[in-house]
Amino acid sequence: MTPERHAKDQPTPALFFDTANAYQRTEALKSAIELNLFTAIGEGKTTTKEIAQACQASERGTRILCDYLVIIGFLTKDKRSYGLTADSATFLDRRSPAYLGGTIEFLLTPRLIDNFKQLTAAVKKGGTVSSEEGMIEAENPAWVSFARAMAPMMAMPSQLIAKLVDPNANESLKILDIAAGHGLYGLAFAKRNPRAEVTAVDWANVLEVAKENAQAAGVSDRYQTIAGSAFDVEYGSGYDIVLLTNFLHHFDVKTCETLLRKVRASLADGGRAVTMEFVPNDDRVSPPQAAAFSMMMLGTTPSGDAYTFAELESMFSNAGFARSEMHELPPTIQRVIITYK
Amino acid sequence: MTPERHAKDQPTPALFFDTANAYQRTEALKSAIELNLFTAIGEGKTTTKEIAQACQASERGTRILCDYLVIIGFLTKDKRSYGLTADSATFLDRRSPAYLGGTIEFLLTPRLIDNFKQLTAAVKKGGTVSSEEGMIEAENPAWVSFARAMAPMMAMPSQLIAKLVDPNANESLKILDIAAGHGLYGLAFAKRNPRAEVTAVDWANVLEVAKENAQAAGVSDRYQTIAGSAFDVEYGSGYDIVLLTNFLHHFDVKTCETLLRKVRASLADGGRAVTMEFVPNDDRVSPPQAAAFSMMMLGTTPSGDAYTFAELESMFSNAGFARSEMHELPPTIQRVIITYK
Numbered sequence: 206m207t208p209e210r211h212a213k214d215q216p217t218p219a220l221f222f223d224t225a226n227a228y229q230r231t232e233a234l235k236s237a238i239e240l241n242l243f244t245a246i247g248e249g250k251t252t253t254k255e256i257a258q259a260c261q262a263s264e265r266g267t268r269i270l271c272d273y274l275v276i277i278g279f280l281t282k283d284k285r286s287y288g289l290t291a292d293s294a295t296f297l298d299r300r301s302p303a304y305l306g307g308t309i310e311f312l313l314t315p316r317l318i319d320n321f322k323q324l325t326a327a328v329k330k331g332g333t334v335s336s337e338e339g340m341i342e343a344e345n346p347a348w349v350s351f352a353r354a355m356a357p358m359m360a361m362p363s364q365l366i367a368k369l370v371d372p373n374a375n376e377s378l379k380i381l382d383i384a385a386g387h388g389l390y391g392l393a394f395a396k397r398n399p400r401a402e403v404t405a406v407d408w409a410n411v412l413e414v415a416k417e418n419a420q421a422a423g424v425s426d427r428y429q430t431i432a433g434s435a436f437d438v439e440y441g442s443g444y445d446i447v448l449l450t451n452f453l454h455h456f457d458v459k460t461c462e463t464l465l466r467k468v469r470a471s472l473a474d475g476g477r478a479v480t481m482e483f484v485p486n487d488d489r490v491s492p493p494q495a496a497a498f499s500m501m502m503l504g505t506t507p508s509g510d511a512y513t514f515a516e517l518e519s520m521f522s523n524a525g526f527a528r529s530e531m532h533e534l535p536p537t538i539q540r541v542i543i544t545y546k
Numbered sequence: 547m548t549p550e551r552h553a554k555d556q557p558t559p560a561l562f563f564d565t566a567n568a569y570q571r572t573e574a575l576k577s578a579i580e581l582n583l584f585t586a587i588g589e590g591k592t593t594t595k596e597i598a599q600a601c602q603a604s605e606r607g608t609r610i611l612c613d614y615l616v617i618i619g620f621l622t623k624d625k626r627s628y629g630l631t632a633d634s635a636t637f638l639d640r641r642s643p644a645y646l647g648g649t650i651e652f653l654l655t656p657r658l659i660d661n662f663k664q665l666t667a668a669v670k671k672g673g674t675v676s677s678e679e680g681m682i683e684a685e686n687p688a689w690v691s692f693a694r695a696m697a698p699m700m701a702m703p704s705q706l707i708a709k710l711v712d713p714n715a716n717e718s719l720k721i722l723d724i725a726a727g728h729g730l731y732g733l734a735f736a737k738r739n740p741r742a743e744v745t746a747v748d749w750a751n752v753l754e755v756a757k758e759n760a761q762a763a764g765v766s767d768r769y770q771t772i773a774g775s776a777f778d779v780e781y782g783s784g785y786d787i788v789l790l791t792n793f794l795h796h797f798d799v800k801t802c803e804t805l806l807r808k809v810r811a812s813l814a815d816g817g818r819a820v821t822m823e824f825v826p827n828d829d830r831v832s833p834p835q836a837a838a839f840s841m842m843m844l845g846t847t848p849s850g851d852a853y854t855f856a857e858l859e860s861m862f863s864n865a866g867f868a869r870s871e872m873h874e875l876p877p878t879i880q881r882v883i884i885t886y887k
């Protein structure tokens with residue numbers, strides 16, 4: 206809904222109005238997922254009447270929701286016929302292997318989004334005000350929900366990372382997966398490389414999900430777990446790869462450096478830390494999705510952030526690592542940093 | 547935050563992720579207004595430190611909020627210095643006569659936005675589920691809040707309409723302002739044309755605001771009021787102009803036609819109905835802001851809508867009017883329909 210400019214670029218309240226009402230975009234997307242609307246259209250229901258019938262909804266409500274989804278970019282419209290965009294067909298039709306609709310169970314859980322009802326107070330304080338620790342409280346059940354709901358979003362990036370870091374997939378590899386969650390990042394290595402062994406660290410309640418996924422992948426015999434906080438437990442040593450996926454952003458620089466020293470000590474000579482993160486450019490406002498992730502951290506954590514490559518490089522360097530290199534991970538909105546011990 | 551396309555236009559989850567998190571845009575804009583952040587920047591505070599100090603907020607929270615406002619289009623950033631866009635300077639700096647920040651008191655009032663927490667049920671039903679009548683309940687105090695908070699947003703369009711409809715501003719004019727609210731649309735005529743007399747219809751609690759504004763404009767001697775529902779009260783007759791600004795969208799076609807018959811009966815020969823509305827094109831998905839207003843009506847009313855010109859023309863015609871003509875009203879996102887008795 207890019208605001209339209211008029212003659213002479215006169216100021217317009219369009220962006221203000223759009224943004225004040227932006228919460229309706231979230232709710233419209235959520236409703237469409239709840240109603241299986243994208244799947245209905247993918248199955249060939251294209252008129253308001255057909256879609257309404259398939260979604261057991263009113264024609265009036267369906268017409269208004271579909272038009273709104275066209276306006277915000279999720280559907281196409283040709284005369285009276287609606288269609289899926291390429292992105293919607295890939296990510297929002299339940300029949301697609303890359304279906305992401307279930308991630309709203311985490312992304313839109315009240316435990317997460319209610320943090321933003323007090324955003325003004327969070328800006329004043331400089332961190333979440335909902336509780337002392339926000340989303341990073343020990344054993345927060347939201348992370349079990351995360352591990353279950355967000356796994357589909359991680360399938361593609363986990364495969365891309367395994368391919369990037371272990372291209373030949375034929376050498377013996379000892380892998381430590383920090384805050385493994387669903388476990389998919391470690392499991393992607395184990396599935397590609399029969400000589401890869403994975404040790405996953407996370408809270409006990411979350412590890413249950415990782416273990417289920419290891420079993421489903423048929424690699425339980427090469428999958429160990431260590432229950433507890435990544436800051437407290439003993440990792441063991443001699444790892445070739447330590448995975449740090451979507452973890453550092455929850456903490457301040459000092460806390461990250463403390464963790465990274467521990468990570469480095471667990472690596473074998475020639476070992477590598479592999480970090481996946483939302484990494485904004487040095488301007489901190491691009492690329493937009495990665496840069497905007499700072500707002501998620503302001504709202505939900507005491508002092509987390511989306512760190513630039515320079516900041517991450519400095520953390521690793523301060524923790525004793527040799528050098529870091531950044532890789533893009535298209536088509537994801539994240540980046541990978543490979544750091545050598 | 548337009549999702550970036552990668553090589554070969556591979557599907558990306560960027561739009562999904564942006565939209566799931568779109569509620570954060572609303573909250574960020576609200577926080578910036580509450581903190582007077584735009585005004586601070588307008589006054590020359592341009593670094594994180596200066597802005598944080600002026601807003602009595604943390605530097606970390608201020609930096610993240612400012613970067614986010616750059617990403618979503620409200621601020622500029624040059625190295626470490628933030629600036630206002632032309633739109634933000636016009637509409638969000640409190641020192642600007644066109645300041646709109648206060649409209650969030652209505653646009654983001656829980657009474658309005660809470661409707662969207664049940665959007666899926668509203669799509670199923672085909673109208674608001676929060677109550678029988680939603681926002682159009684008799685004497686709903688939200689309309690007093692509307693009249694106070696939204697008046698600044700109406701200043702410019704009300705002047706544009708008065709100029710369009712009464713360009714010479716020197717002939718005797720009897721004007722009826724239906725659901726007058728803040729009263730600004732009728733008052734714009736009275737202020738320009740010393741021979742214009744205005745009668746405002748609205749609920750008694752809302753008319754208090756209109757009367758205050760008439761007094762402030764110095765035209766109380768040419769300002770009468772009729773308290774009650776526009777569907778119930780007697781209008782009188784012989785009006786040269788009947789104003790219908792942002793009113794028809796709350797009702798279904800049949801209800802609108804009933805009202806328009808009553809409006810037509812109150813007009814003098816040669817009289818005109820002047821309607822200001824969110825008018826989408828026939829495709830119902832453009833222009834985006836006008837078309838998206840249907841979603842607002844789905845969430846908050848039993849059967850309101852953003853009507854196309856063809857639909858409005860048909861309503862007026864069915865109510866006995868001669869002909870309708872549409873005018874753009876740049877730079878606003880609304881359109882004006884002038885209909886001849």
